[in-house]
Amino acid sequence: MEKKKRIVVLGAGESGAGAAVLAQVKGFDVFVSDTSSIKDKYKEQLDRYGIAWEEGHHTPELILNADEVIKSPGIPLTAPMIVELRKRNIPVISEIEFAGRYTHARMICITGSNGKTTTTLLTYHILKSAGLKVGLAGNVGKSLALQVATCDYDYYVIELSSFQLDNMYDFKANIAVLLNITPDHLDRYDYKMENYVDAKFRIVRNQTEDDAFIYWNDDPVINEKLSKLTLKSQRYPFAETHEPGTQAYTDHGELTIDTPEETLTMKTDELSLLGRHNLYNSMAAGLSACLLNVKKEAIRKALSDFESVEHRLERVASVRGVQFINDSKATNVNSCWYALESMKTPVVLILGGKDKGNDYTEIEQLVRDKVKALVFLGVDNSKLHAFFEGKVPYITEARSMKEAVDKSYALASPGDTVLLSPCCASFDLFKSYEDRGDQFKACVRAL
Template identity: 50%
Template sequence: MQKLSILGGGESGVGAAVLAKQQGYAVFVSDKSTIKTKYKAILDEHEIPWENGKHTEEKILSAPTIVKSPGIPEHVPIVQKAIEKGIAVISEIEFAFGFTKSTLIGITGSNGKTTVTNMIYHILKNAGLSVSMAGNIGDSFAYQVATNPKEIYVLELSSFQLDGIVNFRPNIAVITSITPDHLDRYNYEFEKYIYSKFQITKNQTEEDYLIYNADEESITNWIDHHEVKAQKLPMSSKSISRVNSICKQNNNIEININNKLFSMSLENLNVQGEHNAKNAMASSAVAKLLQIRKHTIRESMESFQGVEHRLEKVSQIDQVTFINDSKATNINATYYALDSMKHPTIWILGGVDKGNDYHELLPLVNEKVKSIICLGVDNSRIIEAYGNVVDELFETTSMQEAVAMAKHLAEANDQVLLSPACASFDLFENYEDRGRQFKDAVRKLA
């Protein structure tokens, strides 16, 4: 019986373990931290041996392959020892790929990938197709392949997941954007991060498609200097006068694939903003490639409600609007959030800094922000960047304190925006936990 070791007993690790057991592997799951009760229950139900709070090297390194959870960096000792021994270290996405013949749509990007994943899923579900979302969202890809197989998977893929692929090949790949993010994981080298994102297309063939944001130099430069075998579909907010392109013309989306034109008004979208126009362009193009009816695409895009924790209007209290953008974990995402603010803004930000250049936001801060509330363990770089820019800057250590401070500072017609520009792991479990705590704190004000 072939052995498989799994590092990390979270969503992806447990999903890979269930699939591996189903496929006849002798599986062992190891997590240096404490495995959550719900995941222990799944492992026990499937009679999969596990450990937490330690790594038993002898057991882990006895397998020819290790599935590594995306949150574990490559530089940790156990992973380095595995690599030195010639053990294959792969991602759960790569492992699951070997056991499915389904159509795969892979979406990656520094920003927009969650919204695009949800948009595509919404369209395909409305079209009556057998489809599910997986990857960085919902139940893991491997767990779904094992327990609830579908004909189409829409996969949200982080750079960490793509770092661990060997043969994984999506039929349609989408790159929404590549701006500096997670640079702490890539030795603060933007080029390495770009390379990781482009792993999504490395195994694609001439039969596959790559939809990409042609308005970003980081993406077009890479494509100009590297071979891409997939059929390329550039996406731009400007007019692109060639076959096989996606562009914005006179507030319309225009998609031209093999001389077949699809057009849709952006005015009818339920989610607004320049970034959502791009998201709609990518999603509609995927739907056209899958030959979804025009009417279904238009109807779906008009009914799409948006994504939790992404510019989510929580409440209006005493004429002050509270907006949850907890999913903004980098500077570029927060740029879109600040840019969309129409009234004086009290901005809550901070967390685990991933190599941010806060000065990129200075023009928007000058124009839009009246007060800043820091919410993080170490706010020194934020204070350094904005201390002399806004009249009021405060430090807080809990969401309840931050929201109460924002309510105290706000006047009628102001907006309170949680858009942290940072990861959440200093004070919160993840960005979802941070966003839910914000919403709970706001609702308690009412």
């Protein structure tokens, strides 16, 4: 009897546990290893499918005998076990790559430094509202691999980070969406912007002339890269104003989406999402839906009734005339730029966390123009102090979310906005950006 091919999964979160289930269903010899502790719900899932697992460490002899390894996006390529696997020429792939082998569903894949979660959820909302059999996967929703193993969808809308794109090789996006590229996660890319750009552009890998590439036409980084690339896929650029070749644009308060099969128009003030960045997100989602031949009426309705994403410019409460906004998902400088750009009142800004090689010059002018006080919320705020000292009237520090909210409230006047838009990752003081945002909301509601 032929020996079963051995698949080892490193990391047992949503992605890894889902990949393990799919591998088991497809008849592989499966083993899961995680250097951290595995959440109970994933242990139960693995046990239910009879999958062997370990937590708290890696056992080399149970991993280095793999025929192929599926790694969690959070594990860097420099991790010792990954280095050892590559030395031995054992293929290391992503969960998305693995799942793509076992489905013929059409893939709508979305990446970008900012806006990808909103655009993914909005695209999913349009397709689901239109009655399509569609799954939501990647950084949001359930693991793609788990859905491929247990569901029967015709379409998947997938949010892809650069980390997930890193280990994709044969996977193909039928519709690839690239919203923007600004410096982020440079600590994972040898502090070289070109490495990060290359990772993002893996989203168009393997596309043919039957596939579509949707992108922001005014992004200089995207345009520079496109000038050096030969793409087979059809291009669908979008922009705020009508420029030659753009397929989605606005003019005199009207949004136009123009594809070979369809032209859709609607008033921009009918869009449920506010702000310039959300206009781009709506264009990208609308273009994807038009290319999938969703009826215009269904697209218009979904673009106008979509509810915003939690932790992204989320209005929390107004306390004695002070508006509190949770933008905890702003883990890079460009996200904070979008948040500040949409502010119409004086701002008390809460910044700080784990710095990922940030350059704060991008927000300097907006901070000077709109921010009356800065509250630094991080373990080490020295870089923030060095950059912002003398640029705003008042700067203070906080060591907990309660202290940050209390100080911000004290610094704000009626009519001001307290904005949590940290620019940084959350892992120095919080479990995740969700935990940071949830604590912010709880502290605001307790005022």
